[in-house]
Amino acid sequence: MIAVNIRRLAFYLVLSFAVVAGGLSWWQVVDAQRLATRQDNPQVIAARRSAPRGAIFDARGQLLASSVVVEGTSRRTYLDPAFAQVIGYASLRYGTTGVERAWDDLLTGRADPNPLRELVDQVLARKPESKDLTLTIDKRLQDFAAAKLGKNQGAVVAIDPATGAVLAMVSSPSFNATGFSGDPEAAQAAWDAVAGDPHNPFVDRVRQGHYTPGSIMKVLTTAAALDSGAITPQTTFADQPRQETEGFLVDGFTVHEHGLGRIKPALWNLSPALQVSSNIFFAHVGLEVGADRYLDYARRFGFCSSIRLGTGTRYLTVDPSYVSAPADGDCAAFADRVELANAAYGQAQVDVTPLQMALVAATIANGGVVPQPYVVRDLRAHAASPADGPSPTILESYAGGGGHRAISSGAAAEVRSAMIDAVQGPIGKLYAGAGAVTLYGISGVSTAGKTGTAERSGGLSPHSWFIGFAPAQAGATPSIAIAVIIEGSGDGNVRAAPIGGAVMAEWLKLLAGG
């Protein structure tokens, strides 16, 4: 009797030990990687403190960040403040951000992209080897864009529409992280100076800036309307000329036109309506698309959830953009037709990041396919002497991947044509302003684009926007898509469009080997 019970007890005991062994395996095998990369892991802290952290290079091998170990403490130097937000910082005292954070385990050498080598390293208890990163960003374009932004608050982001590679992403004002990424004792003063700046230099406006888009939103509205068949490029709205002066009454709310200046209202179809940027025309278009379809198209372009710069397990996160009120990580349904009509021309609850709007332009440029954006191009062995350029040994290459189709190529071609008119058409040229014309100095190159002036409540001066791409003429493959915002600076044509034009022209010159 007792013997039988003892056998049963032995079974239960083995079962209990198996449960503990299961818990052990969970932490030591399944969850080990996640634990190993947590920032407060003493191993991470120790590795960061003493390891020669990997270097970061631009697309052409120009050194951007590197570390040296002085008296057992790793000190990091950042060579170009134009990259401050995208690269981020790796401070022993204040933590890590940006690419430094997302690729931290590889830069410090705690992880290896090859699981087999990682296992071998672990078995042999080898010291971690730090690795270097190459970005997709070209330092020449980044510096050019930063210089164009100057002392303005705002952002410039440029993407290769075909690949999703980020060519430049600048957030202004910038900062220099070198002061607080070296000796932890001396870090505080340098940190306090940046942290105390009322203009929030730490915010990466490209990814974390939340803005009302204004008229640049009309590009998305046009894309949704043409692809869904709600309108054709020839569609007109009979009441529109009259409403230009009287206002367009939607369910008790009157949509007003912005000042048209010398332009006389007429029965416009898509091209002239986009050229004069008619709010009333696009309010009509939005209502034709309808609330559900509008939300659907917004989501296809990347709205309503966060976007990743990069694929797989390492990426930078871009805050979600919204076309309606945010609701648990998604866009809420439009409250009523008034909200939809206003959202269609970029007001109401619409809230966007510059990167999302660059992606809209890139999608049109890419024939209706949303490219997967990415900012780190490859992982390399640690360069023996970073100042002399990166190691030729590429350990892992990253790519955006195929992206996904948002609208048909036919609809994209129609939007593209309307966007060319919006900056080069007879009226569009007046709106886009003389500044954007600098681009047309390159013979035979057309630009597609749209300016925006985002009204802000509380009497604040409006934001100036521009999105566009080039070359846009028939048969050409666009090589750059861009979004520019200058905070609180007034009309889009005055500030943002010239910068957008200049940056695109610079890129075409660089590509041509200039």
Place this chain on the structure above:
Amino acid sequence: MHAVPRPVEMRMLLPLVVLVPLGFAVTHIAQSGALDPGPLGLAIAYVGLMLGAHLALRLTGQRGDQLLLPAVATIGGVGMVMLNRLPQGGLGIDLPGVHLGMATTQLLWFAIGVSAMVAVAVGFRDDGFLRHYKYTWALAGALLLVLTFLFGREVNGARLWLYLGPIGFQPGEAIKLVLVIFIAGYLAEKRSLLAGASARLGPLRLPPLPYLLPMLAIFVIVMLIVVISRDLGTALLFLGIFLTMLFIATGRRSYVLIGLLLFVAGSFVAYQLYEHVRVRVDNWIDPFADPSGTGYQTVQALYAFGRGGIFGEGLGQGLPTISGHLPIPALPTDFIFAAVAEELGLIGALALLALVLVVVFRGLRTAMLARDDFSAMLAVGLTISLGLQTLIIAAGNVKVIPLTWITFPFVSYGGSSLLTSFVVIGLLLAISHRSALDSEAREQGS
């Protein structure tokens, strides 16, 4: 008392002659970077102690189980290597004029524990004084409990210590032994009565109430420990021992289930009443909610497991210190399992658990071969006290259950625990010695 050969024990102990000094040398090399074995005095003394115990058992004609000592010596060897490689400051004892470091102190306790084991294994020839005076033992245990509540010192909001001069003692360890002896005595006597059912309470079939009452009294005392000492780990251990022995005696799973349900209910009350219990449970649910505050040690232990991975960081290679301090203050006592798992990996930690299972299985085997019910119940109770204690602390370390402050037998730093654990092994050896004698007598008689 004729000397008997113990060949299996001898053979199984021999690898330790190499392994323990090697462990000391490897950790020394890893930490100092110098290619010399470092001071091996403690390692040699440890191995000598175990071989000495083997010789003593052999010379005194002890015929008990031959796998118990080698298994325990190996588990203890892992513990000594770990304790020796940790920073020695802080723990240890101050004797007049001399401070003994942590590893030295532990070795001293090993010497005392092993001596006690041999003394019990050899000297314990008649269990009458345990069996017949079970109520006296129970009374002594209760008295010790009362003394602790009255004069004990509190550590970590729960742990209760009695101090005799400079040396602290945890009465819980002694009470654990007394509890096992009393329950074994009582159950062996009343087993048939408890197993039969004659009273009914709703759907439950219960044994006659008068026999149930002392059992209930034990249960109430255990729950009182929960409420008064606020030491959930010891309470869970005591209750586990009690319920397991009740199960062995009666074969009724329902008793165990009811007991566990009542314990969960009691723990819920403790959760409502005591802040530190609440903190413990909350940390169990999500230690990362406050990773630098109350969840700190748990989180750091998880990091240690994660760093160890499958193969471990290697002896002496893990446990990064932050400006000279261990990341886990309670590492030598409550988190020694995490340290072993970090440096020896999943493989090493599983091997350590397997060694404990070896001890448990040899203990259960001893119980099955025991010559009477009392010896069998005693052997089961003693075995389960070691097995459950290991389960509770290991499960707490890996966050399967909330963490409780109890020691990992033979591995954690701490004298009371070591001494008690060795007395347990000594008793098991004595029980199996007597059944070996019996079976020899039977063979000769036939």
